[in-house]
Amino acid sequence: MKRLAGCRSHVGFDHSWYYASGQALAVSGPLDGRRTADVCVIGGGYTGLSAAIELARAGAKVVVLERYRVGSGASGRNGGVLGMGQRKDQDDLESMVGLDWARHLWQLSLDANALVRSRVKEFDIDCDLKDGELTVAHKARHEQSLWDYAAHLEKVYDYGEVAVVSRDEVVAQLGTHTYYGGTLDRRAGHLNPLNLARGLARAAISLGAEIYESSEVMAMDRVGPHHVVKTSAGEVRCEHVVVACNGYLNGLLPAADRYHMPINNFMVATEPLDEPLASSINRDDVAVVDTRFVVNYFHLSRDRRLIFGGGENYTPYFPRSIEAVVRPRLEAVYPQLRGVGIDYEWGGTLSVTMNRMPKFGHVGQGIYYAEGYSGHGVAMANLGGQLIAEAILGRPERFDQMATLKQRTFPGGRWLRWPGLVAGMLFYTFLDRI
Template sequence: MSATSKRSASATEHAGSWYAASANPSPERPALAGEVSCDVCVVGAGFTGISSALHLAEKGLKVVVLEAARVGYGASGRNGGQIVNSYSRDMDVIEDKYGAETARALGDMAFEGNRIIRERIATYDIQCDLREKNLFAACNARQLNGLKEHKALWERYGNDQLELLEGEAYKREVGSDRYTGVLVDHSGGHIHPLNLVLGQAAALESLGGVIYEQSPVTSLEHGQPVTLRTQGGLVKAERVVLAGNAYMSGVMPELEGKSMPCGTQIITTEPLEEELAKALLPNNIAVEDCNYLLDYYRLTRDNRLIYGGGVNYGGEDPADIEAVIRPKMLKTFPQLSNVKVDYAWSGTFLMTLNRLPQFGVINDNVYYAQGYSGHGVTCTHLAGRLISEVMTGRDERFDAFAGLPHLPFPGGRMLRVPLSAMGAWYYETRDKLGI
């Protein structure tokens, strides 16, 4: 592991990632001191929180954001940067479990988060390295058949920008011998996620929104108004948005049994020669494979390969991230055996039992959105729009998510990690055997 990959962040500073090292300039916001009041207080300055706050500020509401660390500190500033459509559970599962009406309501929104991201980038001139297209790669014949079904399903819900490449044709996009075919989504893409959330935070402030960093919420008192306390002050808000996702421990104890923090790890290579980078990903597309514990990767603007994969249930970090992820990268691209890794980091996302996000409201004025189960880049941006809609009189789209049943993990908080790991082992074994 190289020297730069060993850097670690404090509990309130950005992770030692390539994203943090290449982030656009952003001010350090002060911690909350004293008492403030607002129409809406948002807890958490990641994609969900900043997206919600920006939508609300655009509607003329006075918004205050409380962030325990820095803007984009959590998964929003650490993820793979892939603009992947839909949800972690796809529409056929939603149809089977929750019926045609719910599936149609969610299906009508399945590709909207993608469009919101592009609208934000264009409207506020956010410099976040937007690149077009992503693809799903099949590692065996069973997965390739699954991609064919996936294509038909998404086309039924309105995505007409899909292209299936079978056999050697997929090497137009990926220079690896690992796959049997790929499904290209021409409406997808990839971005520098930390710069995307920083750009939206600046847009919020340009509209009068206020962000306090290093201001973890120590208590929330329900009422009218709601009172939120930090170590240095308090906020009185007519309404609240809880948007801390995997970092909201203790604020909503009634939901904690129905979700589980999970860790994923990413490495980033040294800059690659142009010829090598083109050989890996000729058209600079973002890739994720179809395994249950999937790998995902893409190129950065300076031709580094970002490669991530695996899940640690419970969110614990491995002792040596590079030792975990580098073998995965070399299985896909053995030609990188002599390439150095410059950055290695982990991030925590929140998983639900049904793999669908949890939206809801407590006591009529405390709203929450969380649990994107690894598909948060697009769905968080949709969540922000839906929260702004439900607060300003349009509730049917928010309610389509809020009406989804969410059960606790089997075994409770003590056994959810080992039981989930056992289930993952089963599906991982199936992937390896191609069955």
Template sequence: MIFTKKRTYKQHDNEKDSFYKFSAKKLSNQNKITDSFSSDICIIGAGLTGISSALHLANNGLTITILEANKVGAGASGRNGGQLGIGMRKDQFFLENKFGFERAKFFWNIGLEAVRTVTNLVNKYEIDCALRKGIMHVGNTKRDYKYFIEEMNHMQKKYDYSNYEYFDYKNIKNEVASERYYSGILSKDSYHLNPLKLTYGLAEACLKNNIKIFENSPVNKIEDKNSEVHIHTNKQIIKSKKIIVACNGYLDDLLGSTRNYFMPINNYIIATEPIGETLAKKLIKRNCGVIDSRFMIDYYRFSEDYRLLFGGPETITSKFVKDAKNFVAKRMYKVFPEMQKYKIEFSWGGTLAISINRLPILGYLMNQKLIYSHAYSGHGLAMSVMAGKLISEKILDKSNRFDMFNQIKHIKIPGGNILRRPIYSSAIIYYRAIDFLNRL
């Protein structure tokens, strides 16, 4: 079995316009590939999945190498909204209907553990990533309160979980000072943080654990060679017993038709100038992250220096919009009209991968010599790190939890790479219409 990458996914937007790049101290990594070599484990992708896999495999007598086509954290890991949420991308009602209660409870517990895993790593390696507690889910329609109350009661009764707090129409406006919302539910076990600082901090931990990270080293071909796998870069070949592919939305053709189980989409974020703690807490009282209830969501929070980081609109073409700043600002001004008098200093985009059922895709090829994980569907900050932990458990034969995800039957997008964008584009238009009608 041979996989050949026809092209390397190149970032389309301008990295210098990312607030995260501005805020984070540059990673010091001088490793360069000068010759072919062997490694027990070779990981493709220096985002959170790849780095987490390496860290969880460290100190087990294995040589571990990470190859990154761009720079550490250059993909979604260093570009996302920074919302570290519990659970899966789909709620427990969906999971119970699809898998039954016991398996749904397994996924719920994984979602809780995912957040704890991130916070434990932050504490263990003393990573300064502006970790703050709480994510508020706000209701855009008058009907959303019914769902919030039903969810709270269900989680209390079925899962003995009570770390949510509900806010009605009057009280939600004291929490998030916007006229757009009718209700809200606060997830007290969720967090928000600076994702690039987190990624750099974990990468530094890898380097200290003698894990080699080679940046600017795109992989062009993966070749199954009996008891090992050959990974071809531009000039060298790395021979490995196990390979982990952690490319998410930047996978391209590297694993052939595997990419047809998810859709890569581009999402955008802006960052204002600092507005000060006083005004910030007038807008978001608890300084928590905020996510709205629409299909095409808005998500936002304040940075460590009290800039409003606001994201949400997405595009499904392979190209980034030319004016991401105004593309996002229109939505921000609908939520907080008073922000029009503040300068927008940064705007950037990134690519994420979305599966049809919104659940992550974990699997293996080449008689389990190749393991992959991707398609976190906008819920990847916690789950990408957790996926690395599950991958390590699979390789070290410590548990079967990886296989619980591998057993999920994902739907291939019809028409392969030719039709998947038109099909998904049609779905986006449909759900945008639903969001609009729900506001009427």
């Protein structure tokens, strides 16, 4: 099998179960000729679509340019876990930025979760949204930490949605003895990510935004008071630009590129399981994530497939066989599925930052970006787009809360920019195994 280059939005997008079973979406083809707009959004994932919705709702003229297809980046390929909190736990954030700031960040995560839920409702997006995320300890010592963290959230953040789950109950819910105890967050959940992205695109269009697919932005110039955003066949003259390219940024905005590193993560979908088997491996139909550094995450699809994610690499290429990476992880969790048919295998590129918190920024006059959700972007990228829209509309307070979070840049080139960092990732991956 030919090695697939990751980090390109056209590579492997159509290999996923989400794509094979996804709802249709009609949008315009390549941008052709000149347009004027108040805002040009680059990137048709959650960040870009979310910004487009808020801006168009406020009456702005918005043009979205997507290199390949709506949702062809991480937004249409991910594990669908609608998480709570930030990628970093609150106790880490307290040490990093102090309690007051950590409280703001917690509130933003509540807002992010509520935003996705309200959009699904408002725009009637059929994306199989289900409640419940079970976090399970893959080492004995992680069990107590999870339970302590649930108590901390209740005490310090008045968040009572996380239930402690014993090891016996994990076995009863998941039908595996691999894990120790865990916690169940009832406000987190799972959804079909591509159908969410396509639903958001429909919503943006219904509010007046124009979306062009197959429209790769090659350059941005400043001409007088305007930005001119150029594709191979057209251009958009506008006042503001939203750069929403995340792991697929590829050097388009050097100021943003320095803060993130693209990494590839891999997923499979099994053949449909019969009903008794499916309910024996996920009785309550929740999202499951474990406490590994390179996390395993899984849930059941609408047609009772096990959608299982796990395994990553730090090069510009996908492995020759993604199944060969993910199947051993799946079978280690569920030995009863040894030999199960794998109908789909795919990968996607996400963007991580040094401290695993997203990077929001503002460059020159009117160029905004948000990136680096570090594998926690289903909720946060939706919020990211909304905060950029608020800033453009003259309400920058929440955007500024995120933008002032200190981030270190990655020295060196784009891929393997810092061999030490890659070595660090591999070291933690090794720790997962012992």
